[in-house]
Amino acid sequence: MLEPLLYPKTIAVVGASKKPGKVGHEILANLIKGGFTGKIIPVNPTADQVLDLPCYKSPVDCGESIDLSLIVVPNRAVVEAVKSSIKAGAGAIVVITAGFKEIGEEGAALEREVAEICVSHGVRLLGPNCLGLINTENRMNASFGGDIPMAGGVSVISQSGALCTAILDTAAGLNLGLAKLFSIGNKADVSEVDLLRVLGRDEQTKVIVGYLEDITSGDDFIKAATEASTIKPVIILKSGTTVAGLKAASSHTGVLAGADTAYGAAFMRSGVIRAENYEDLFDFATAFAIQPLPKGDRVLIITNAGGPGTMAADAVENAGMRVMSLDRNVATALKSKLPAAASVGNPIDVLGDADPDRYLAALEAAQEDDSVDAVIVILTPQAMTRPVETARAIVVGCQKGDKTVLASFMGGRGVLPGRDALAAAGLPQYYSPERAVAALKAMHDYAAWKRRPPRIVARFRVNTRRVERIITRCLRANRRQLG
Amino acid sequence: MRAYGFRVPGGFHATHTYEAVEAAERIGYPVVMKIVSPDVVHKSDLGGVRLNISTAQGVRDAFDLMMLRINQRLPDARIEGIYVEKMVSKGLEIIIGMSRDPQFGPMLMFGLGGVFVEVMKDVTFYIAPITHDEAMQMLMSTRSYKMLVGARGQQGVDLKAIATGLQRISQLSTDFPQIAELDINPFIVGEFGTDPVAADVRMALQSPED
Known part of the structure; x- marks a missing residue:
């Protein structure tokens, strides 16, 4: 459906510029630098060459058919650029240019005109007022958001372009690879609904992450999100409040239904994992991208300090999950590998002087125990702690079974190399046990949603005609309040 | 509500004090009395609901008092009468x-x-x-x-x-x-x-x- 947008063979950059720092320059540079596998055609009436590529006055002059057109000309020139792009064969258009709906009625009219031209020609439009898109599969960085990210399983949909750049940078820092990224801007045509459908079926995408300010169509969103969530996790950060919160309400229910309860209810219904803030978005995305879903709610904690272990246990209980001890036989076997003072209860305390081997032994024990679904591994930097080696031991332990394992290396400078080692090995890492537990809880809720029984809505025998009559009579008499 | 399978307390519409008493005797005490008016949305806030009335005198007093209150607070409200229904207590x-x-x-x-x-x-x-x-x-x-x-x-x-x-x-x-x-x-x-x-x-x- 979005084939020409995601897999173009030829891309035109309408408004390509020679001047570094201008969007028309950066986006072309990004396409070239990213290593796009197809052909790139700069369009600019005043240049013969941009970045060593032959430049044309109009997309129709290049002598071949284009698939995708990236438009970066000023807003007044966009309609013309769109028309000539379509004439040159474009099946999809990205309008990067701002100055549309977001500036008022005049801009909104311009936006409608652009959208109508595209829709009437069967051409899909991304934007306007967006950062562009990235597809790591064909190394297409059609954005002005920095370097093309490392390829991976996370795909991003964002209504804020600036947030896209932050997401790209954060993901790079976390060693988290991306599959596709869409900045949807004003959503004149392509919306979160289209992208949920596409990304839900996209083989490269393992996790969908979204930032949304509003939803274009409630019903379509629930359908598309449910379909996508059934295949892979969808994590959404939603800001802003609903219209429902603004309307006057005469009932208790109406008053309480305000703010964003409707979004909460819609997300719950469609299996969408809600991120409350930016940290959540990545905390959850890393966990879902890298770790298997927990099979149940029984959590084992492995720690080298009492306090953080108790913090983690509290967080597990507060999240409605269970803190679980090892099976007696497994515990006895583990006990023989640990010092006498160590505890094999829950939390398993491998003691302050724990070396990597103790962590590995505890993690191996957890992996072979059927009464454990997930493991939280906590490390605090003590005098004898070796964060990097411990991180490696944890990675080894992780691979010995299919339990969900999330780690929290608490501290700052001292544990930083250990965190990097975890990230490099692709293991989720959290600054505090609470955040690790919150991510685990999100996974647990999603797993529960996936296991939910089929939805069968019962229909009761009722007298609809009688209600119809009452309502018609009241509305005819203009009686809006009953009871 | 009945059409959708809900049980609602049985009751009668009364436009006079004597009708209200008759209704209450028929239903059995205790009863609830509610003002019926298309103009009154938040009935209880305006004294338009009386609960747990258990005598005929109580019904008479409540009827007069409710009419008086509504007339004072919302002089322009159209009053269609008072609904008398069974008081549901347990639960x-x-x-x-x-x-x-x-x-x-x-x-x-x-x-x-x-x-x-x-x-x-x-x-x-x-x-x-x-x-x-x-x-x-x-x-x-x-x-x-x-x-x-x-x-x-x-x-x-x-x-x-x-x-x-x-x-x-x-x-x-x-x-x-x-x-x-x-x-x-x-x-x-x-x-x-x-x-x-x-x-x-x-x-x-x-x-x-x-």
Whole structure:
């Protein structure tokens, strides 16, 4: 459906510029630098060459058919650029240019005109007022958001372009690879609904992450999100409040239904994992991208300090999950590998002087125990702690079974190399046990949603005609309040 | 409400004091009296509802007092009379509601009545149509769920009856887009096997073109 947008063979950059720092320059540079596998055609009436590529006055002059057109000309020139792009064969258009709906009625009219031209020609439009898109599969960085990210399983949909750049940078820092990224801007045509459908079926995408300010169509969103969530996790950060919160309400229910309860209810219904803030978005995305879903709610904690272990246990209980001890036989076997003072209860305390081997032994024990679904591994930097080696031991332990394992290396400078080692090995890492537990809880809720029984809505025998009559009579008499 | 399978307290419309007394004698005491007027939305705030009246003299006094109060506070309100109905006493008061969201359609609400809803805002929402499992989930995800299953020696209430109530409202609100908002407050529910009662219902309508 979005084939020409995601897999173009030829891309035109309408408004390509020679001047570094201008969007028309950066986006072309990004396409070239990213290593796009197809052909790139700069369009600019005043240049013969941009970045060593032959430049044309109009997309129709290049002598071949284009698939995708990236438009970066000023807003007044966009309609013309769109028309000539379509004439040159474009099946999809990205309008990067701002100055549309977001500036008022005049801009909104311009936006409608652009959208109508595209829709009437069967051409899909991304934007306007967006950062562009990235597809790591064909190394297409059609954005002005920095370097093309490392390829991976996370795909991003964002209504804020600036947030896209932050997401790209954060993901790079976390060693988290991306599959596709869409900045949807004003959503004149392509919306979160289209992208949920596409990304839900996209083989490269393992996790969908979204930032949304509003939803274009409630019903379509629930359908598309449910379909996508059934295949892979969808994590959404939603800001802003609903219209429902603004309307006057005469009932208790109406008053309480305000703010964003409707979004909460819609997300719950469609299996969408809600991120409350930016940290959540990545905390959850890393966990879902890298770790298997927990099979149940029984959590084992492995720690080298009492306090953080108790913090983690509290967080597990507060999240409605269970803190679980090892099976007696497994515990006895583990006990023989640990010092006498160590505890094999829950939390398993491998003691302050724990070396990597103790962590590995505890993690191996957890992996072979059927009464454990997930493991939280906590490390605090003590005098004898070796964060990097411990991180490696944890990675080894992780691979010995299919339990969900999330780690929290608490501290700052001292544990930083250990965190990097975890990230490099692709293991989720959290600054505090609470955040690790919150991510685990999100996974647990999603797993529960996936296991939910089929939805069968019962229909009761009722007298609809009688209600119809009452309502018609009241509305005819203009009686809006009953009871 | 009856058309959708809800039990509502039986009652009679009265336009005079003597009719109100007659109605009360027929139903049996104690009774509840409510003002009937298209112009009065928040009846109880204006003294338009009297509960637990157990004598004929009580009915007479209440009738006169309610008429007087409404005339004082809302002189222009059209008064159609007073509704006299059976007082439902036994059971836990909960609230079942619906509010239509412009994006997602009918949203069902469940909460324990009184202070739990008004002060603690301990309610859950779900988008209609709803299944039995989802209705039970709604009950379980409130903090006051413990009150429902029984706490401090109190007998638990019929959870399935509440779930059924939610499912019926789900059906009503998907069948009739003209209903913009709805409160059943209180929905009185007793022990397992007893029939719940929709003791007071309020609805806001909208034209299809609104």
